Amino acid sequence: xxxxxxxxxxxxxxxxxxxxxxxxxxxxxxxxxxxxxxxxxxxxxxxxxxxxxxxxxxxxxxxxxxxxxxxxxxxxxxxxxxxxxxxxxxxxxxxxxxxxxxxxxxxxxxxxxxxxxxxxxxxxxxxxxxxxxxxxxxxxxxxxxxxxxxxxxxxxxxxxxxxxxxxxxxxxxxxxxxxxxxxxxxxxxxxxxxxxxxxxxxxxxxxxxxxxxxxxxxxxxxxxxxxxxxxxxxxxxxxxxxxxxxxxxxxxxxxxxxxxxxxxxxxxxxxxxxxxxxxxxxxxxxxxxxxxxxxxxxxxxxxxxxxxxxxxxxxxxxxxxxxxxxxxxxxxxxxxxxxxxxxxxxxxxxxxxxxxxxxxxxxxxxxxxxxxxxxxxxxxxxxxxxxxxxxxxxxxxxxxxxxxxxxxxxxxxxxxxxxxxxxxxxxxxxxxxxxxxxxxxxxxxxxxxxxxxxxxxxxxxxxxxxxxxxxxxxxxxxxxxxxxxx
Amino acid sequence: xxxxxxxxxxxxxxxxxxxxxxxxxxxxxxxxxxxxxxxxxxxxxxxxxxxxxxxxxxxxxxxxxxxxxxxxxxxxxxxxxxxxxxxxxxxxxxxxxxxxxxxxxxxxxxxxxxxxxxxxxxxxxxxxxxxxxxxxxxxxxxxxxxxxxxxxxxxxxxxxxxxxxxxxxxxxxxxxxxxxxxxxxxxxxxxxxxxxxxxxxxxxxxxxxxxxxxxxxxxxxxxxxxxxxxxxxxxxxxxxxxxxxxxxxxxxxxxxxxxxxxxxxxxxxxxxxxxxxxxxxxxxxxxxxxxxxxxxxxxxxxxxxxxxxxxxxxxxxxxxxxxxxxxxxxxxxxxxxxxxxxxxxxxxxxxxxxxxxxxxxxxxxxxxxxxxxxxxxxxxxxxxxxxxxxxxxxxxxxxxxxxxxxxxxxxxxxxxxxxxxxxxxxxxxxxxxxxxxxxxxxxxxxxxxxxxxxx
Numbered sequence: 001x002x003x004x005x006x007x008x009x010x011x012x013x014x015x016x017x018x019x020x021x022x023x024x025x026x027x028x029x030x031x032x033x034x035x036x037x038x039x040x041x042x043x044x045x046x047x048x049x050x051x052x053x054x055x056x057x058x059x060x061x062x063x064x065x066x067x068x069x070x071x072x073x074x075x076x077x078x079x080x081x082x083x084x085x086x087x088x089x090x091x092x093x094x095x096x097x098x099x100x101x102x103x104x105x106x107x108x109x110x111x112x113x114x115x116x117x118x119x120x121x122x123x124x125x126x127x128x129x130x131x132x133x134x135x136x137x138x139x140x141x142x143x144x145x146x147x148x149x150x151x152x153x154x155x156x157x158x159x160x161x162x163x164x165x166x167x168x169x170x171x172x173x174x175x176x177x178x179x180x181x182x183x184x185x186x187x188x189x190x191x192x193x194x195x196x197x198x199x200x201x202x203x204x205x206x207x208x209x210x211x212x213x214x215x216x217x218x219x220x221x222x223x224x225x226x227x228x229x230x231x232x233x234x235x236x237x238x239x240x241x242x243x244x245x246x247x248x249x250x251x252x253x254x255x256x257x258x259x260x261x262x263x264x265x266x267x268x269x270x271x272x273x274x275x276x277x278x279x280x281x282x283x284x285x286x287x288x289x290x291x292x293x294x295x296x297x298x299x300x301x302x303x304x305x306x307x308x309x310x311x312x313x314x315x316x317x318x319x320x321x322x323x324x325x326x327x328x329x330x331x332x333x334x335x336x337x338x339x340x341x342x343x344x345x346x347x348x349x350x351x352x353x354x355x356x357x358x359x360x361x362x363x364x365x366x367x368x369x370x371x372x373x374x375x376x377x378x379x380x381x382x383x384x385x386x387x388x389x390x391x392x393x394x395x396x397x398x399x400x401x402x403x404x405x406x407x408x409x410x411x412x413x414x415x416x417x418x419x420x421x422x423x424x425x426x427x428x429x430x431x432x433x434x435x436x437x438x439x440x441x442x443x444x445x446x447x448x449x450x451x452x453x454x455x456x457x458x459x460x461x462x463x464x465x466x467x468x469x470x471x472x473x474x475x476x477x478x479x480x481x482x483x484x485x486x
Numbered sequence: 487x488x489x490x491x492x493x494x495x496x497x498x499x500x501x502x503x504x505x506x507x508x509x510x511x512x513x514x515x516x517x518x519x520x521x522x523x524x525x526x527x528x529x530x531x532x533x534x535x536x537x538x539x540x541x542x543x544x545x546x547x548x549x550x551x552x553x554x555x556x557x558x559x560x561x562x563x564x565x566x567x568x569x570x571x572x573x574x575x576x577x578x579x580x581x582x583x584x585x586x587x588x589x590x591x592x593x594x595x596x597x598x599x600x601x602x603x604x605x606x607x608x609x610x611x612x613x614x615x616x617x618x619x620x621x622x623x624x625x626x627x628x629x630x631x632x633x634x635x636x637x638x639x640x641x642x643x644x645x646x647x648x649x650x651x652x653x654x655x656x657x658x659x660x661x662x663x664x665x666x667x668x669x670x671x672x673x674x675x676x677x678x679x680x681x682x683x684x685x686x687x688x689x690x691x692x693x694x695x696x697x698x699x700x701x702x703x704x705x706x707x708x709x710x711x712x713x714x715x716x717x718x719x720x721x722x723x724x725x726x727x728x729x730x731x732x733x734x735x736x737x738x739x740x741x742x743x744x745x746x747x748x749x750x751x752x753x754x755x756x757x758x759x760x761x762x763x764x765x766x767x768x769x770x771x772x773x774x775x776x777x778x779x780x781x782x783x784x785x786x787x788x789x790x791x792x793x794x795x796x797x798x799x800x801x802x803x804x805x806x807x808x809x810x811x812x813x814x815x816x817x818x819x820x821x822x823x824x825x826x827x828x829x830x831x832x833x834x835x836x837x838x839x840x841x842x843x844x845x846x847x848x849x850x851x852x853x854x855x856x857x858x859x860x861x862x863x864x865x866x867x868x869x870x871x872x873x874x875x876x877x878x879x880x881x882x883x884x885x886x887x888x889x890x891x892x893x894x895x896x897x898x899x900x901x902x903x904x905x906x907x908x909x910x911x912x913x914x915x916x917x918x919x920x921x922x923x924x925x926x927x928x929x930x931x932x933x934x935x936x937x938x939x940x941x
Binding site: 005006008009010013017018019020021022023025026027028029030032035036037039040041042043045046047048049050051053056057059060061062063064065066067068069070071072075077080082083084085086088090091092093094095096097098099100101102103104105106109110111112113115116122123126127129138139140141142144145148149152174175177178179180181182183184186187224225227229230253254255256257258261262263270272278279280281282283284285286300321322323324325326327328329330331332333339341342343344345346347348349350351352354355357358359361362365366377378380401402405410411413416430431432433434462465466467468469470471472474475476479480481482483 | 487489491492493494498499501502503505506507508511513514515516517518519521522523524526527528529530531532533534536539540543544546547548549550551552553554555558560562563564566568570572574575576578579580581582583584585586587588589590591592593594595596597599600602603605606607609610611615616617619620622623624625626633651653654656657659660661663664665666706708710732733734735736737756757758759760761762764774780781782783784785786787788789791792793794795797798799800802803804805806807808809810812813814815816817818819820821823827829830831832833834835836837838839840842843845846847849850866867881884885888893896915916918919920922
């Protein structure tokens, strides 16, 4: 079957072909063996491809055709906010004055970049209701860890070394407990109640004077707003803990509720989600952190400040947690997010949330008759269906996801959150039209009917993709993680 | 409101509200308690049209001095290298940049295969057995290498050479603090790790030794020796390496590295004021299951057809939660793609040629500075950076250079007490002989001017 494969770039290589155009060498040639210490001149060349420029373009064009992006079709991947990625962002980020500047240039030569960063921070302060923002973290999980390190530094500055626990709901994103571990904390899980929200009684039971923080997504991963948020803040603050907001779901509440007003002490944002990063096939992201004024002294240095109409990086931050990343964050992504915010304005961001929530509720209600809906209240930007009814007929959520591929859709996030059996987490976003939603709904209804009438077609899906279901067990048991000639 | 990114019409909205069974969108937000509900609109700048926004932002960009208008000799971890024009054409294909993590392999073969190829190229350059799909950047990759080593060896002390990038060292410190790992800095001597001091600091509690190759000063250290000393105390040897230099340098994998990390920014990724760049992370086979981040593996589908999937996911946060090897989720996939295209374009021959050009041009600059009466300190072998004693404040020298359309080197006095008035000067293949000559002449001119004034 090899001949049907998409070739690897290494398989079309041919000695003697080149794909580069290096500058002419205008200084004298020298012998590397005289310039390098013995044993440090590479003996065998790295086996990189030898291909022409057209070979490269054809190769990657072929690969791109085997990839589904938002521009290819609907992508309702829950908690990932797969909204349209505006093209103006891409143009602006490529302006030489943004793309081709060095982070260690004298500040006087990069005032435009610093002004953009500063203004982005100001906008994010208003959007989150926090007191200050750092743009340094590279992605959401990186922001979570950064904030937890600040919370740890805060407690320690108060002589409080016994707060060893971070509480996360059972519905939390996996990065929350993982970030807690990296910050040196033990994770305690708090249960959800029958409404899908944090169980207040259980929260009261698990908090204590060893609580460093509670990490919360609001709305949570079920797409439900934690309406007891004020009480939760009181409980956590009551024992001296801090409240952390996972901003992955901010698209649900812009102009409706701000983390700062809800009592959160720290928040990270996913600029590649809510603010159209883009997603890049898995990154790069950008994960700014906003903090309440109590945490400001602990922000990672440097902090961008404005003095007499000039922007400067302040390194004199004795209580800072240190650096979390070289330089100042993923500036290129921040430029895109800033461009997006400026394209939307205050009324635009409000409309974003309203349309995102409208779309999600519309889909939820139309799909409700065909799939189980474990939590029935109005959702926010996303909702979670359960495939347990279909499972009883021998069709699993994974099969439904694979069948959706035949209709040209990217499936929802599946088997998450963990507290829903056979979960399907659907987030349509505000940039999709009613026609698109209706077509997807029709496909889901058809699949639900197939499950009853012809389950095999679902169980054996996908039927139309370039490749069928892959053997993941084999990939893990006999790992082949690179190309080898033989 | 109408906006080009939002297709919902008034009629659509009414129809949808009817299906939902509510009278207004506001009802959908009723779960938000009154006391925390935000009313009205954000107090932020009003929206701008596409044309007025691009006009405003291009003016803002023009306030910055970019390396297309100035000859830049600034390196220190971020470099102005040849970026094959096709790189941007490939990564601008929106099937790549508007996708997310390839969780559905049947419709993500393009991304998965591209990452598999990236992993292969990183292995080839570094001489390591396994490379992951990318990290945020070289600094955080190094920090995660330190924590991996501490976890793997169950020891709580890591040694890091002073010749590692100062900002990366800072990041290592922050990560180590979270895990209660002690970090000890090994001083430099003559621009390389002081082996005698290293030997004194090494003991059976050492989890790892972290070095940089070529190091922060551009020097090529005898890392093989450091690796042997590290292994003698059963520590892991971690090398942070500029992958572009490995076109001609012996790969760390052949010199005893257990973990090789670094940043692929030199391959086709713009400086972009420090990010996003592209960390890489490569290990020996025995550390495969300790690796942070995503890995792509080859497998077959139901018909036996070759394909690619995310694999060994039992290491990762979405499966293992608090027991994961790292909290990393989003990485730098698009930049890994950019680096792959650049590595492919350079290819087997170009990768050697570009590294060679960096060395010989830097050697030319070194001699030019020496001929002009400057002391080029640290006399070991170098890659594309040298340290020049410019005899006066680097900041002042750089101001003068800037007035002559040159971005000068990095002021080492900012981070190294004994290196005041020393500039770290980077010479990539893009700097012409003419530009190098101008750099030396202008530096000499400003120094002479000052000396004349002082006389």
